[in-house]
Amino acid sequence: MFKKIIHSLLVSTAVLLVPMVAAQTPQPQPQPQAAAPLMPPAPTVAATSYLLIDADSGKVLTEHNADTPLPPASLTKMMTSYIASMEILRGQLKEEDEVLVSEKAWRMGGSKMFIEVGNRVPLIDLLRGIIIQSGNDASVAVAEHIAGSEEAFADLMNSHARRLGMTNTHFENSTGLPGENHVSSARDMAILAKAIIEDDPEHYQLYKEKEYVWNDIRQPNRNLMLWRDSTVDGLKTGHTDEAGYCLVASAKRDGMRLISVVMGTVSEQARAAETQKLLTWGFRFFETRHFYQPGEVISTARVWAGKDAQVDAGLADGLVLTLPKGQAEKLEATVTLDSTIKAPIAAGDVLGQVEVKMGEEVVHTGELVALADVEEAGLFGRLWDSIRLFFYGLFN
Numbered sequence: 097m098f099k100k101i102i103h104s105l106l107v108s109t110a111v112l113l114v115p116m117v118a119a120q121t122p123q124p125q126p127q128p129q130a131a132a133p134l135m136p137p138a139p140t141v142a143a144t145s146y147l148l149i150d151a152d153s154g155k156v157l158t159e160h161n162a163d164t165p166l167p168p169a170s171l172t173k174m175m176t177s178y179i180a181s182m183e184i185l186r187g188q189l190k191e192e193d194e195v196l197v198s199e200k201a202w203r204m205g206g207s208k209m210f211i212e213v214g215n216r217v218p219l220i221d222l223l224r225g226i227i228i229q230s231g232n233d234a235s236v237a238v239a240e241h242i243a244g245s246e247e248a249f250a251d252l253m254n255s256h257a258r259r260l261g262m263t264n265t266h267f268e269n270s271t272g273l274p275g276e277n278h279v280s281s282a283r284d285m286a287i288l289a290k291a292i293i294e295d296d297p298e299h300y301q302l303y304k305e306k307e308y309v310w311n312d313i314r315q316p317n318r319n320l321m322l323w324r325d326s327t328v329d330g331l332k333t334g335h336t337d338e339a340g341y342c343l344v345a346s347a348k349r350d351g352m353r354l355i356s357v358v359m360g361t362v363s364e365q366a367r368a369a370e371t372q373k374l375l376t377w378g379f380r381f382f383e384t385r386h387f388y389q390p391g392e393v394i395s396t397a398r399v400w401a402g403k404d405a406q407v408d409a410g411l412a413d414g415l416v417l418t419l420p421k422g423q424a425e426k427l428e429a430t431v432t433l434d435s436t437i438k439a440p441i442a443a444g445d446v447l448g449q450v451e452v453k454m455g456e457e458v459v460h461t462g463e464l465v466a467l468a469d470v471e472e473a474g475l476f477g478r479l480w481d482s483i484r485l486f487f488y489g490l491f492n
Contacts, residue, residue, distance in 0.1 A: 135381045135420055139373040144340065144360025147282040148374045150384050151290055151346065151353035155418035157378050165264045165279035166359050169334030170207070171342050172272030174285070175253050176235045177226045178292050180219065181299040182256075183242060191220035195241040197233070204232040206273065210311045211237060221310065223299065228308040229315045230333065232271040239270035246270055260287050274338050282357040285344050289331050289355050293346060303330030320368040321345050325375065333367070343367040347375050352384045383421050390414040391467055395431065397447050399470050401439050408467040409433070409447050417452070417460055428453050433464065441470040 138148075138158035145161040156162075183189040194216035202213035209231030211217055217237065225234030239249035246269055253267040262284035268275035293300050306323070307316045321328040327347040334342040340360040347354055356374040361367040388394060393408045417424075433448035441447075448464040 136377075139377050141358065141370045141373060142361060142366060143358040143370055145282040145357075146359065146370070146374065147286050147357045148378050149286050149290075149355050150378075150382070150418040151293060151355050152384055152386070153416040153418040154290075155382075155384075157354075157382060157418070158374070159282070162283040162357075163264050163281050165266075165281055167274060167278065167336060167339035168265075168272055168280040168285065168359070169336045169339035169342055170230045170272040171280065171285055171332055171334040171344055171359075172267060172270070172278070173226050173230060173235055173334075174288050174292060174332050174344065175256065175267065176238060176249075176270045177223055177299075177302075178288065178295075179242065179249075179252060179256060180223055180226075180238050181292075181296040184219075184299070185296055189219060189242070191218065191223075193219045193241075195219055195222055195237050197237050198240055200246070201233045201236040201240065204236055204271070206232045206271070208232060209234040209315075210313050212311070224302060224305065224308045225310060227302045227332070228305050228317045229310070230318060232273065235270040257284070257288075260291055262287055272334055272336070272339075274336055282359055285357045285359075286355050289344050289346060289357075292331065293353070293355075300330060303332070304328075318364070319343065319345065320364065321347075321371055324368060324372065328375070333364075335364070341367040343371050345371045345375065347379075349379050352379065352382075354378045381421055382418055383424070384416060384418045385424055387415040387417065393467060394450070394464065395433065395448075397433050397437050397466075399437050399439055399441065403439070403471045407437070407441055407447070407470050409464045410467050411450065411462045412444065412465050413462065415450070415452075415460065415462060419454070419459070423454060426454050427459070431464070439470045441466050443467060443469050 145164050145166055147159045147162040148157045149155060184191060197211045197213055197215045197217060199213050202211065207230040209225030209229050211233050222234045222238050225231040226238065236246055239246045243249035243252050249270055250267050257265045257267065264281040265284045266277050266279055268278040304322060305317060307314055318333040325347060327349045328345055329348065330346045331344045340362065341364055342359045344357050354375055356371050358367055358370045361370055388411055390413055392410050394410045396406045397409050399405055399407050430451040437447055443466055445466045446463045447466055450462045450464055451458060452460040
C-alpha cells in the first residue's frame with residue numbers, strides 16, 4: 097500500500113499529504129477487529145547501562161545510560177574477531193592461515209582456549225576460540241598475527257571504532273582485561289554488533305555455536321541465551337569484577353532482528369534474564385516494515401534543459417521503519433519535489449524530500465535523490481527550455 101501511495105505523488109510543484117492506509121468499504125454489519133496491543137512501559141532492567149535497537153532501522157526502542165563509557169570486559173573481543181573477519185574478506189588473511197602462538201599469548205590468564213606456545217593454529221580455530229570460548233590467549237595470538245603486537249592491534253581497533261562511529265570507545269588491548277582507559281558504551285557495542293552481523297554474515301554464524309573443543313577440552317559458549325531462546329544467534333558475553341556481567345545479544349523473529357546490550361549486571365543468570373526481558377518486550381510490541389530498498393524508484397521528476405526530460409528519484413538509504421504494532425496504517429507521507437530541476441544532474445543529487453508522519457509526530461525524513469545522471473541538452477534544447485521556463489514561471 098505504501099508504494100502505491102508514493103507512486104501516485106508524481107508532483108514537481110506541490111506538496112501533498114496522503115494517508116498511508118487503504119480505503120475501507122463500509123460494511124453493513126462490521127465485524128469486530130483485533131485492536132493493536134496496548135504498550136506497557138519498557139521493562140525495568142537491573143543493569144548499569146542497557147540498550148535495545150532494531151538492527152535494520154537502527155531505531156532505539158529503549159535505553160539507559162547508553163552513552164556512558166564503561167569497562168566492556170570480553171565484549172572487547174567482538175572487535176578483535178570483527179577485525180580478523182574483515183581481513184579475511186579483504187583477502188589479507190585466509191581461514192586456513194597458521195598463526196604462531198607466542199609465549200605472551202600462551203601465558204594469558206583468565207578465560208582460555210588452551211593453545212600451546214610455539215604451536216601453529218589455523219586462524220578459523222582461533223576465531224572460534226575467541227567467539228565461543230572467549231579465549232584471552234586466542235585473542236592475543238590473533239592480534240599479534242595481524243598487527244605484529246597487541247599494542248599495535250589496539251591502535252587498529254581504535255581506528256575501526258572511529259570508522260564505525262563508536263564515539264565513547266577506547267581500546268587498550270584485544271581481550272578486555274581491565275585497563276585504565278579501556279572503555280566502551282552500550283550504544284557503541286550495539287553499533288559494533290550491527291557491523292558484525294551486516295558486514296560478514298558468514299562468520300557471524302560462529303556466534304551461535306554452543307560449544308567448541310580444542311586440545312581435548314570441551315567448553316560451552318557462555319551466552320546462556322543460545323539455550324533459552326531459539327531465535328537468539330549471538331553475540332558475546334563479558335565479565336570482570338570491574339565491569340560486572342555484560343551481554344550483547346541478537347535475535348531474529350519473523351524477519352525482524354533486534355540487538356540488546358546489558359552492561360553491569362550482577363551475575364551470569366542476571367545478564368541472561370535482563371536480556372530476555374528486553375527482547376521479549378521489543379518483539380511483542382514493535383514491528384519493522386521495509387517500504388523501499390535503497391535506490392528503488394519512488395517518483396519521476398521533470399528535468400529542464402537536459403538530454404532526458406525526466407529522471408527517476410528515490411531514497412538513497414531506502415525506507416525502513418520500526419513502529420509500535422498496529423500503527424503502520426496510520427502513517428501519512430508528504431513528498432516534495434523541487435519545482436525547477438535543471439540539468440546537469442548527477443546520480444545522488446537531492447531533488448526533494450519525503451516526510452512520514454504519525455499524527456503530528458514526524459517519524460522519518462529522507463532526501464529524495466536522483467537515481468541516474470542527466471546531461472545538459474544541446475544549445476537549442478537549452479534555449480527552448482529557457483523560454484518554456486519563463487512562461488512556466490509566469491503561470492505557476
